[in-house]
Amino acid sequence: MKILAMSKIRVVIVDDHKMLVEGLRDIINETEVIEIVGVAHDAENCRKYLSSWKPDVLMLDIGLPDISGIDFCKELKNNYPHLKILALTSHNEYAMVKQMLDNGASGYLVKNAESREVIEGIKTVYNGDTFLSHEVDLLMKKRSENAIWLTDRERELLKLVSEGYTNAEIADKIFLSPETVRGYRKNLLYKLEAKNTAVLVKIAMEQRLI
Secondary structure (H helix, E strand, O other): OOOOHHHOEEEEEEOOOHHHHHHHHHHHHOOOOEEEEEEEOOHHHHHHHHHHHOOOEEEEEOEOOOOEHHHHHHHHHHHOOOOEEEEEEOOOOHHHHHHHHHOOOOEEEEOOOOHHHHHHHHHHHHOOOOEEOHHHHHHHHHOOOOOOOOOHHHHHHHHHHHOOOOHHHHHHHHOOOHHHHHHHHHHHHHHOOOOOHHHHHHHHHHOOOO
16 A cells, blocks of 8 residues: 655664664665654664654664663663564674564564565554564574574683683683673573573573583
């Protein structure tokens, strides 16, 4: 069904990659049913202007400079329950997809998606349905609901956590920043549904993950 010009889908993009934003502008400007009503390069500016932009769909990058997009997604849904959020990210990792969906996102679009998928994603979430780009959809279907799947890096970090190393010590050992290690640890807690490090290690041993 054709959407009338006066009822275009209002879209806001929250992403700090300016070239990507310009690419999305070009894609969206080619349609007659969608318009970009605002752009923010961080969460702070999104908070400042969102109520005046009044978007139907918000395209949200997971890797914002001032806050995790996963946490910001939850904040946005709490403050704007009717807002449709389409995650826009280069991460197509199972736990991140699941966290975004759990935190209220209506869709998940990888940044290398084709123009057709971008438009389809916006329209789909606007209409109240869930949208997963093709490669994310395949990823989710490969993982059963209760599967625990870790990357090699996560297994390495989990082993060091179980041996009692601090974030700073782990960072030195595997040549990552302490902030990155904290992110990995937080992701592991989520994946294994553990409340704290002690429970994390216990589950890891029970599941023979280390």
